[in-house]
Amino acid sequence: MIQKRDIVVVYLLSIITFGIYSIYWEVKTKEEINSLGADIPTAWLLIIPIANIYWLYKYAEGFSTKVKKDNNGILWFILFWLIGIIMPAIVQSELNKIADGAKK
Numbered sequence: 001m002i003q004k005r006d007i008v009v010v011y012l013l014s015i016i017t018f019g020i021y022s023i024y025w026e027v028k029t030k031e032e033i034n035s036l037g038a039d040i041p042t043a044w045l046l047i048i049p050i051a052n053i054y055w056l057y058k059y060a061e062g063f064s065t066k067v068k069k070d071n072n073g074i075l076w077f078i079l080f081w082l083i084g085i086i087m088p089a090i091v092q093s094e095l096n097k098i099a100d101g102a103k104k
Contacts, residue, residue, distance in 0.1 A: 002032050004099040007092050014088070022088065029091055030059060036098075038062025056080055067094045 005025075013021040027043040034040055040062045045055035060080050061073035068076070080087045 001035070002095050002099040002102060003028070004096050005092055007089050007096075010088050010092055025088060025092075026059070029095060030062075032095060033059070033062045033066055036062075036066040038066045053081075063091060063094070067091070067098065 010021070010025055014025070023043075023046065026046065030040045030043055038061075040058045041055060043055070045051040057073070057077045060077035064073040064076045065071055079090075
């Protein structure tokens with residue numbers, strides 16, 4: 001089930017917790033995207049150098065194919081990599097749309 005979250009709260013909690021909440025948020029959204037049928041590997045790869053790049057690629061690919069449904073995984077990976085600060089806003093905005101659609 002996709003959980004609706006306030007984007008501003010995601011950013012505020014990430015700042016207040018010095019980034020710990022952002023890791024928690026990535027793990028939770030990974031689980032939600034996987035529930036839609038994506039194949040994003042374990043979040044433990046986030047803490048392993050080089051493997052975290054692969055994890056981000058798989059996250060972007062899952063987001064692209066299962067959430068946005070535009071099959072531009074490489075484009076989303078480049079965007080997430082280069083301007084990662086906006087990644088939570090984009091991902092959570094799209095997940096909120098799905099959560100709103102599920103409630104109706």
